[in-house]
Amino acid sequence: MTATWSNWAGNVVARPRAVVRPASIDKLRRAVREAAARGDTIRAVGAGHSFAPLCQTDGLLLDLSLLSGLERVDPATGEATVLAGTRLHDLGEPLLAAGRALANQGDIDTQAVAGAVATGTHGTGRKHGSFAAMARAIELCTPEGDLVTIDGRDPDRLRAASLSLGLLGVMTRLTLDTVPAYKLRGRTRPLPFDACLDGFLAEETARRTAEFWWLPALDQCVLKTFDDTDAPIDRPETPEYPPGTLERYLKPDAVDWSWRMYPSVRTTPFVEMEYTLPLANGPDAMRELREMMRTRHPDCAWAVEYRTQSGEQSLLSPTQGAESVTISVHQAAELPWDAFFRDAEVIFLASGGRPHWGKLHCLDAAGIARRYPALDAFRAVRRALDPAGAFVNDHLAELGFAE
Template sequence: MPKWNNWSGKLTARPSEILFVRSEADAEALVRSAAAENRRIRVAGATHSHAPLLVHDDLLVDTRGLSGIVSIDLDTNSAWIAGGSRIHTLGRQLHTAGLALQNQGDIDEQAIAGATATGTHGTGTKLGNLSSAVTGMRIATSEGLVECTPDENAELWRASRLHLGAFGLVTQLRLQLRPAYRLQEVAHGGPLEEALEGLDEQIDTNRHYEFFWSPQEDEVRAKSINETDNPPVYPLAEEGQRCAWNYEVLPNYRPHKHTEMEYSVPAESGPACMREIAHLLKTQFTDVVWPVEYRTLAADDVWLSTAYDQETVTISVHQDVRVDDEPYFRACEEIFLAHAGRPHWGKVHYLDGAALARIHPRWEDWWRVRDEADPHNIFVNDYLKDLRYAS
């Protein structure tokens, strides 16, 4: 049996088989034949999730061959994109057509269907996560290939914009884009309290604002990023000083293996929650050297989104992959939950289905629509099954 591990190496599995798909027709045939044999399927993007979404002992499908832009509509600034497309390749390809993602995360290694599966986001108080930009999906389900948009199979579209790989194999998705744009980064720093005091102004006056706080030095590394008419400067400057196209400035190089917990808390609770996490680090987890990241995220209407119906702040805590992260992460989770937080779907959390049902108003709706799309639970692993039946 092949051995599988996620990006960090912390999660491992022995799927019975790993198969590659290279086209929508290929994906449709693979799902049909696996379903006929009553096999269970999980579909992998770039395996960057810290949650055990892909831990599984049956068929694992690798989608890296399912890549590229399928069609572009310049009237609506939207495009159908193959699900396995890596965000870094996509950025360049969209740019050639004069288009760009509205926003993206801290790295660009993910597959687009993998990133939307978990509500991957960047920073920006007026900018939603990638799932909120999904205006259509084409999914190879055990019942056949289905297309859903706000006008066709609308409930399926509402539920599957953040899909957790639980509806079927996402062969294509349509994204709302915008004309290409350039960005200028500015880095600044200082102690945490100073950053928190000036936070509202920074968040309100910059398209993107975020910071990393290093507990050992009590030092904030903040970045403000705004649109610019200045020409791109190559070679690209170091992080914090780049001036270039959106897809060149927004992603960063993050090679150091780590695990991560992230919660979204209501925007107004962000500073208080951050202060409590900082206090925890200064008083109880004094040996943690990994930084805490603070970002903003616009409210959306994506059913399982951490920003469903509320503007949020996202706070991420990290730990070295060789260290037992659980005591630290559990202590952080207690603070996040006291601030009505919702956990990132691609990162570590310890909640069961009952707790998730309490904090996600559309939890039951999501499962109802998912169950209709995949009535024989072909696309559910033990982790998802536990979440489902504990709720």
């Protein structure tokens, strides 16, 4: 008997032979061992928020939502060990109780910690890294059902495991770097396109973080900045406005704990393509994208998001060690996106871009190999941990990860 599973956006549907929600790590180990012995493809799922078919399998889909919680905060280093299925929104409160917080977060906080780390999920800013960069130790379940811990004692394997797309095994526990708990002051302001783009890097340098959205229907930008503050909490309630409107992005000034400030509410299903580009190529790519959307896809009203990232060391990091910008295009999940995303991708690729692994892209194995010089090193670690390819699904095989 097969089950049906679909991701958050509804664009990926899978019919696994079984969906298992283990209530303990021992039960997870048994499920992995038995599925591998049967020759099933095993994929783990966090919150199913990836747009790419990473979690697709006709074998075993492992849902880690019952393996959740903060286990400990090391008093000496501040490093936090969490169970892999912990949702990001369940981490803020217990970390605050320990006086700690994550140094950065992305647009939402519904993802599982393992899913966020496995895909290199990131917020904005060159001063603080992605979830993959926060990983200090990762406990994995191998196809044999054994637990293996990869940490800083083996930095090469940690560079592989920290952004591994579920290819090295099922993560059961992760230890993340944290920082002392902090509050943020959030500000947004509308700006004309050229003024926003031209002044963006100076603004981003002066702030803890900065990003902007370009709203195609209005040809206007909204710049959003976060600064550290000791001011008292002041958080006006704002509803979720429709995509593409100014009100969705333009918010009253607010102060709150970091983990309450980072996430936005995103309930309208959409699909997304995001590319990471060398920092210097961002402005020209953004100008070209705007021109392309205005001339070829004037009906695409969803905002384009422009962010920065620090250079990161994970073997599969789309930054490949260099400071970068990321540009994301969106479309309502029920509308056609293919032609628009393909046109955007031409611009991103010509600008030296690499795709976000959790989002949509059209690259094949040759395209991935050209852009990832450390791919062979990653594949060697994968082969050593999973020689039979139990964790490689069709999508990842098409990207060259079966080798």
